Amino acid sequence: MATNHVDTPQQARTKSSSKTAVLYRMSMPDHLCPYGLKSKSLLKREGYEVEDHLLETRAQTDDYKREHHVETTPQTYIQGERIGGYSDLKKYFGYKVREEGDTSYTPVIAIFSATALMALALVFSLYDGFSVVTWAKWFLAISMVVLAIQKLQDVEGFVNGFLGYDLLARRYVPYGYAYPFAELYTGVGMMALIGSQSWAIWMVAPVGIAIGAVGAASVIKAVYFDKRELTCACVGGGSTVPLGFISLSENLAMLGMGFGMLGAFVAG
Incomplete structure (x- = not known):
């Protein structure tokens, strides 16, 4: 009433x-x-x-x-x-209440769960049989695109967090603004070239290798050598995801996808 x-x-x-x-x-x-x-x-x-x-x-x-x-x-x-x-x-009533400043993996869990399912749907839709390798390629490429979209929603917020640990962005700030676009370009390019032997691979893979290598080195230095406790800018500005394994995995995935595409092209 x-x-x-x-x-x-x-x-x-x-x-x-x-x-x-x-x-x-x-x-x-x-x-x-x-x-x-x-x-x-x-x-x-x-x-x-x-x-x-x-x-x-x-x-x-x-x-x-x-x-x-x-x-x-x-x-x-x-x-x-x-x-x-x-x-x-x-x-x-005993429910957990997230306080200001609390870290949370919820955003990355939501993103990777959705992209994993999207990749699974694409594999079943486009291919005759299921292949873990093919699924992994689609999963990584789609995840890169979604993570880039997260960053592009608030580029200034992303850059503010990114400058806290990225080695290249701290020396050359414009790189921080370019990063989300480079990640989007790489993710879309990889989606277009999965299973392809096109020369266009050379236009996409090196970008993924470059930003993945710099990103991985930055995370390793900040987290594992300097022992700094930072939030990850991987899901955009205002993120409460701790910097560490998730961000390192994102960068290693770009690095691996880039080398994998080049290797397949050379071998083919």
Whole structure:
């Protein structure tokens, strides 16, 4: 149920029972608070009946915050206790809440899971039988393209992170701006040339070898020699992915793909 009446904290304590929660959230014509909806959904999933108080105007929201001595909405009360906002509610139920500055591998897990499936779909669609080698080539090429797109969404943010460890970019800043385009060019070129014996391989593979070699050397120096704890710019600006194995793998993959394509061309 929903009501516009704003109770006092004492009234909220009286109404709250073991499986009933009192929720105050903004629901205005021009702004429906997403955290309020998330709080309501979480409470229902945890088996609570929600007494849902809607704050439908800015004045009503400001009055509630002033009278209840809180700075934000939504606010949840359970058993007479003010739990707080959505993050506080998640903590109350034992869910892990990511704090500012926490590192996370979620972005790379999402990217590589999706690109692995895309590569699998392409192999089954374009070839008569499944080959792990062919799948790996498509997987690496598609991953390079997707990682380049991540960087191109915020080139300035990417460069800010990249300058923290890349050896060439720290000596020549424009290289940092060129890197996402070079990675995109290499990934698209490799996708176009998988299984090909075209001379165009010589236009693509050396670029992958060059940026892969510099990148691998930079990561190895920063992480394994200098022992620096940095975030990886591999998935773009604002990344919380730790610099290390993931970024090194990205660069080694470009290096390996480049040499592999040249080797196949020469052997063919």
